[in-house]
Amino acid sequence: MNQIKNFFAFKTVYSQNKTFLVFSIGRKEEINYSQVQMLENEAYRDYILPFQCTKTASTNKISFDVSGLTSLSEYLKTEMRQEQYFEIISGIQKIISFCQKSYLSLDNLVCDTKYMYYHNTLKKILMLYIPVKNPHYIRDSIPDCLKKIHNSAKGIIITDGNYMNKYESYLERFSSSNKKNSTNSFSPDSLLHFFNENNVSKNESINNEQQFKETDFRQREFPISHQVISGEKGFDIHIPEPYKPPVEKPQKNTFSETIIKSNKSKVFVTDRCGNRFDILHFPFKVGRNNYNDLVISEGTVSGDHAVISENNGRYFIKDESSNGTYLNDANNRISYTEIQNGDIIYFESFPFVFSVEKINETSSTGTVMISRRRQPELADKPTLSSAAQRYQPEPSAIPDQKALAYLRREDGALIRIMNFPYNESADLGITIYTESTSSRTAIFVKNVSCNSLVFENSVVEYGAAYEIFSGCSLIINSVKYTFFVEN
Amino acid sequence: MFIYSYVSTEGTVKKVNQDALMIKNARFKGKEILFAAVCDGIGGLYGGEDASSCVIKTVSDWFETVYADLLKKGKGILDVRASLDERLHMVNDAINIECAKGREMGTTFTSMLIDTSNDAMLAAHAGDTRLYKIYDDSIEIVTSDHSVVAEEVRRGLLSEESARFDKRQNQITNCIGAGETGRMYDFIIQKPEKNCVYMLCSDGFRKMISGEEIQKTLSPASNPDQETLNKSLSYLLDLNMERRENDNITALAVILKGE
Numbered sequence: 001m002n003q004i005k006n007f008f009a010f011k012t013v014y015s016q017n018k019t020f021l022v023f024s025i026g027r028k029e030e031i032n033y034s035q036v037q038m039l040e041n042e043a044y045r046d047y048i049l050p051f052q053c054t055k056t057a058s059t060n061k062i063s064f065d066v067s068g069l070t071s072l073s074e075y076l077k078t079e080m081r082q083e084q085y086f087e088i089i090s091g092i093q094k095i096i097s098f099c100q101k102s103y104l105s106l107d108n109l110v111c112d113t114k115y116m117y118y119h120n121t122l123k124k125i126l127m128l129y130i131p132v133k134n135p136h137y138i139r140d141s142i143p144d145c146l147k148k149i150h151n152s153a154k155g156i157i158i159t160d161g162n163y164m165n166k167y168e169s170y171l172e173r174f175s176s177s178n179k180k181n182s183t184n185s186f187s188p189d190s191l192l193h194f195f196n197e198n199n200v201s202k203n204e205s206i207n208n209e210q211q212f213k214e215t216d217f218r219q220r221e222f223p224i225s226h227q228v229i230s231g232e233k234g235f236d237i238h239i240p241e242p243y244k245p246p247v248e249k250p251q252k253n254t255f256s257e258t259i260i261k262s263n264k265s266k267v268f269v270t271d272r273c274g275n276r277f278d279i280l281h282f283p284f285k286v287g288r289n290n291y292n293d294l295v296i297s298e299g300t301v302s303g304d305h306a307v308i309s310e311n312n313g314r315y316f317i318k319d320e321s322s323n324g325t326y327l328n329d330a331n332n333r334i335s336y337t338e339i340q341n342g343d344i345i346y347f348e349s350f351p352f353v354f355s356v357e358k359i360n361e362t363s364s365t366g367t368v369m370i371s372r373r374r375q376p377e378l379a380d381k382p383t384l385s386s387a388a389q390r391y392q393p394e395p396s397a398i399p400d401q402k403a404l405a406y407l408r409r410e411d412g413a414l415i416r417i418m419n420f421p422y423n424e425s426a427d428l429g430i431t432i433y434t435e436s437t438s439s440r441t442a443i444f445v446k447n448v449s450c451n452s453l454v455f456e457n458s459v460v461e462y463g464a465a466y467e468i469f470s471g472c473s474l475i476i477n478s479v480k481y482t483f484f485v486e487n
Numbered sequence: 488m489f490i491y492s493y494v495s496t497e498g499t500v501k502k503v504n505q506d507a508l509m510i511k512n513a514r515f516k517g518k519e520i521l522f523a524a525v526c527d528g529i530g531g532l533y534g535g536e537d538a539s540s541c542v543i544k545t546v547s548d549w550f551e552t553v554y555a556d557l558l559k560k561g562k563g564i565l566d567v568r569a570s571l572d573e574r575l576h577m578v579n580d581a582i583n584i585e586c587a588k589g590r591e592m593g594t595t596f597t598s599m600l601i602d603t604s605n606d607a608m609l610a611a612h613a614g615d616t617r618l619y620k621i622y623d624d625s626i627e628i629v630t631s632d633h634s635v636v637a638e639e640v641r642r643g644l645l646s647e648e649s650a651r652f653d654k655r656q657n658q659i660t661n662c663i664g665a666g667e668t669g670r671m672y673d674f675i676i677q678k679p680e681k682n683c684v685y686m687l688c689s690d691g692f693r694k695m696i697s698g699e700e701i702q703k704t705l706s707p708a709s710n711p712d713q714e715t716l717n718k719s720l721s722y723l724l725d726l727n728m729e730r731r732e733n734d735n736i737t738a739l740a741v742i743l744k745g746e
Contacts, residue, residue, distance in 0.1 A: 083654050121697060122730060367529045369593055369665040370635055370658045456565060456676055471673035484631060485671045487661040
């Protein structure tokens with residue numbers, strides 16, 4: 001397990017508010033100074049942790065600055081969404097590919113979750129590279145490391161069970177029991193291929209050429225030369241014009257280039273129980289055989305039953321079966337036809353509704369508005385496969401009822417207001433209630449039995465009521481509260 | 488008197504800057520007044536850009552006309568608040584008319600009015616843009632984020648730590664426009680402070696840099712004059728760019744000086 005320990009003595013050193021992981025390397029080991037020099041380049045900062053080499057009479061030391069970083073083994077214990085998890089995996093893939101393209105030996109890359117780090121600000125993985133001339137021993141095999149990561153990540157919230165199943169199958173290809181019988185030895189590119197083949201994290205698993213372009217991009221200058229223009233208007237007011245950054249409007253078709261596409265499938269089929277199967281790539285194969293994208297394990301369904309394909313935003317189905325594929329009607333057997341949102345496809349006698357979901361492509365990176373009636377916990381959830389269900393949070397973690405408003409005490413404690421009117425006459429001596437006007441709802445505070453109630457510097461006498469607003473201050477019996485509404 | 492500075496860019500990826508900002512200052516009966524706002528637009532194909540600039544123009548107009556009248560009439564800060572609230576709901580309704588036609592248009596909004604004649608600082612807020620107060624030894628977020636993640640933290644479903652890594656940072660629960668009605672905006676009334684730097688920013692400015700970095704760079708002691716304030720904001724902008732912030736980045740800092 002601790003292969004690193006077998007070959008290097010290392011310890012954690014705290015110095016000048018920083019944390020260093022210091023590897024002591026025996027004199028027999030030779031530091032590869034050409035690699036050290038290469039790794040000093042800024043381009044490597046995105047993948048490999050910076051380090052310093054120190055040579056003393058008896059030993060060589062390599063110190064990695066790990067201040068403020070979270071060990072991956074710790075980070076994996078936290079709850080994370082599936083997308084976050086695959087960002088980590090994708091990050092590892094990038095580092096591996098980067099090392100490969102840079103002729104850095106993967107044997108010297110430390111593949112151990114204890115010594116892989118998550119950068120909390122950059123939200124990415126960084127790894128240690130030991131620049132010694134003698135390779136051979138430092139790393140776990142990458143598939144083993146990925147499996148350990150997968151087994152350690154207990155808190156993944158699965159959002160796409162099909163995809164997770166595929167990833168597990170992918171990892172399984174490299175299990176030791178399969179090794180003898182199969183030709184599936186791990187190559188760094190196979191992970192990239194996995195991402196690309198499954199059309200997920202496309203933007204994450206970019207190749208190295210793109211990454212180098214980004215590095216160049218960082219070095220560009222971004223001159224900021226905005227000026228506020230002063231002018232005189234009105235009542236002795238010096239008014240600069242409203243400022244709008246002078247950005248040229250691009251052609252509409254170029255706008256799409258800046259958008260990172262959502263990982264969520266736009267197209268899916270739903271079985272009669274309501275289970276949703278995302279179509280993550282085309283052609284999407286349906287049949288009884290296990291290698292199909294949608295497997296229907298019924299004797300009357302052919303091994304390779306049908307294929308759904310896409311062409312210029314239009315979708316088509318092709319029948320390849322013995323017993324037939326039918327569209328919208330059990331008598332309407334088709335061989336090849338266009339299908340549209342809402343169509344019912346019968347694979348033999350098993351109906352699936354074909355759906356095309358409109359996704360606003362700006363949403364995944366831009367800000368999106370979540371309306372109350374579409375709170376995440378109320379949104380449709382994809383059906384989870386049995387393999388995915390083990391990651392489901394405990395029932396206790398399922399969100400409880402949302403508060404309508406809060407009173408935040410000056411020490412930070414929150415009093416949740418679950419409904420209006422909020423009667424706290426016994427404890428605080430106040431009531432908070434709403435009244436609807438023609439256009440809006442107004443909120444009032446009433447002093448029922450409070451010895452001292454102050455709303456924004458105005459004393460509220462017994463029996464009196466004031467209209468309040470979200471964000472206002474209330475001093476209730478000399479304790480300051482801020483009232484705010486949860487929209 | 489006020490010292491103020493600002494930065495704004497489309498970021499490393501986006502080609503359109505949907506953020507908008509505004510700073511205006513005035514004097515009434517010898518008292519200094521400053522009104523500043525930051526918006527972060529929501530919506531593709533210029534919808535967000537149009538919404539943010541529309542809101543900025545509207546509140547700018549409110550400042551020049553309605554607010555000026557209120558001051559002349561000797562109205563207090565609560566009347567000013569109600570008036571600004573009314574104006575924000577009006578622009579919300581106007582944007583929603585466009586939304587009803589099928590355009591996706593909305594914007595977050597955070598403004599700060601420092602009215603020394605009323606001895607008040609009034610912040611108005613909807614969405615995940617923020618107002619900070621930065622002191623020599625601490626930093627305070629005056630506004631509460633109207634976002635799914637912040638809401639879950641308030642509900643106790645997410646820890647602050649988990650919230651930092653949450654993928655839903657871009658999901659907000661309140662804004663102006665976007666077809667939403669019956670929303671309430673936050674208003675915070677405080678005394679104006681001379682020993683702090685007020686900083687308004689869009690979420691793109693603060694995601695890649697820590698509160699500590701903001702505090703150290705923008706502390707009042709480090710920013711005695713306009714030039715240093717300009718440099719400090721530019722430095723933080725560059726830091727964001729270095730760390731590849733792909734959202735629009737906007738920030739605006741104000742210091743109230745003098746007696």
